[in-house]
Amino acid sequence: MVTSRLFRLSVALLLALPALLLTSPASACACGGIASNDATARVHSETSILSKRGDRETIDMRLSMTSVAPDAALLVPTPAPATVSAGDAATFTRYDEISAPRVETRTHWWIPSSDTDGVTAGAAPPGGASTGAPTVVQRVTLGPLEAAVLAGGDVDGIRKWLSDNGYRLQPKLVRALAPYVGQHWSFVALKLASPTPLSGPLDPIRLTFDSSSLVYPMRMSAVADAPQYVTTYVVAEHRQQRIDADAAGQSVTTVYAGRIDDAYLTKITTAVARPDTITTDFEFARAPTDDPVAQVTYADEDVRIFGVMAGPFLTAVGIVLAVLATTAVLLVVTRRRTVRRR
Incomplete structure (x- = not known):
């Protein structure tokens, strides 16, 4: 259940990423x-x-x-x-x-x-x-x-x-x-x-x-x-x-x-x-x-990465990496708990 929710949250953030980058003389x-x-x-x-x-x-x-x-x-x-x-x-x-x-x-x-x-x-x-x-x-x-x-x-x-x-x-x-x-x-x-x-x-x-x-x-x-x-x-x-x-x-x-x-x-x-x-x-x-x-x-001078302003791009990438890292940690914790219960 927890793993399924984390997966849906990660997908939602990844889908929202493009929108985040796009909105950041005389007489x-x-x-x-x-x-x-x-x-x-x-x-x-x-x-x-x-x-x-x-x-x-x-x-x-x-x-x-x-x-x-x-x-x-x-x-x-x-x-x-x-x-x-x-x-x-x-x-x-x-x-x-x-x-x-x-x-x-x-x-x-x-x-x-x-x-x-x-x-x-x-x-x-x-x-x-x-x-x-x-x-x-x-x-x-x-x-x-x-x-x-x-x-x-x-x-x-x-x-x-x-x-x-x-x-x-x-x-x-x-x-x-x-x-x-x-x-x-x-x-x-x-x-x-x-x-x-x-x-x-x-x-x-x-x-x-x-x-x-x-x-x-x-x-x-x-x-x-x-x-x-x-x-x-x-x-x-x-x-x-x-x-x-x-x-x-x-x-x-x-x-x-x-x-x-x-x-x-x-x-x-x-x-x-x-x-x-x-x-x-x-x-x-x-x-x-x-x-x-x-x-x-x-x-x-505009700093861009892949045509996108660097600030929003790096922020979005940071968020994605943080979500993935958190998801990975939670997956490891969930699996350990499952093993112990067995």
């Missing part, structure tokens, strides 16, 4: 406005490096822009007249490598990994506006680009100078100049120096200018008709954060923060779903702490 880019007859001109990606020594700020911009028209141009406002020069592509590459997510391997024994597994972790004060045409402070050619630094003038004077020099501004972009002109900001006008349309990444451009605070021009992006995505590397003595009024309403993420050489590098990404809500430029200041930040990307 504006972020930094300024696009001036072109090509309505489809777009900046696809924008990454900038910001640093400041004393009252002198430096912005290195790396843009990837596409336009089918040869008159594509970009207008970037700065708090004071900028000095324009070539940026350093190697610095962007280095910062990209330093801030790249750290890859760690996770081993899964019980539940299969899914596709969702992955990464876890100031301007000058307002005053009376200048009138008339702007003053051309600097002209420089950087590869396929020609740059002109404009200072002073009123909106009509700046618009006329840009038009006379081959820049085609849409009316909404002209309106976006007004707040900067009213605060006596200057402008860097960048356009193609060759008849070949833009396609792909441009060599980095460096803008150096006087500024009382660490800023990144954004207000002209309010006229953009597509979401804006900006990556900024801020190099300073300490970790940095956005402190402008718009930061709270935008998707701002510190994806990396850590010391490099004798400075602190902070990488901040910003996504603006509705550009028409932009009212301020980016402004950066020291964060409350210098705590490091690094993202981690997990590479998931």
Whole structure:
């Protein structure tokens, strides 16, 4: 009787084993406005490096822009007249490598990994506006680009100078100049120096200018008709954060923060779903702490035996072995008792 029950129990567990295993871009880019007859001109990606020594700020911009028209141009406002020069592509590459997510391997024994597994972790004060045409402070050619630094003038004077020099501004972009002109900001006008349309990444451009605070021009992006995505590397003595009024309403993420050489590098990404809500430029200041930040990307590995997750498989095998061992022991005990009774 006992032997028969144990045999039926073992068979039931073995039959249940399979079930156990089976159920276990835009008319504006972020930094300024696009001036072109090509309505489809777009900046696809924008990454900038910001640093400041004393009252002198430096912005290195790396843009990837596409336009089918040869008159594509970009207008970037700065708090004071900028000095324009070539940026350093190697610095962007280095910062990209330093801030790249750290890859760690996770081993899964019980539940299969899914596709969702992955990464876890100031301007000058307002005053009376200048009138008339702007003053051309600097002209420089950087590869396929020609740059002109404009200072002073009123909106009509700046618009006329840009038009006379081959820049085609849409009316909404002209309106976006007004707040900067009213605060006596200057402008860097960048356009193609060759008849070949833009396609792909441009060599980095460096803008150096006087500024009382660490800023990144954004207000002209309010006229953009597509979401804006900006990556900024801020190099300073300490970790940095956005402190402008718009930061709270935008998707701002510190994806990396850590010391490099004798400075602190902070990488901040910003996504603006509705550009028409932009009212301020980016402004950066020291964060409350210098705590490091690094993202981690997990590479998931499933441990399987005969195509089945190892955890449930080994558990089921263990149960079966335990049942068989118990059955064998009970059979031996039962037989001994039977022999003794005889």
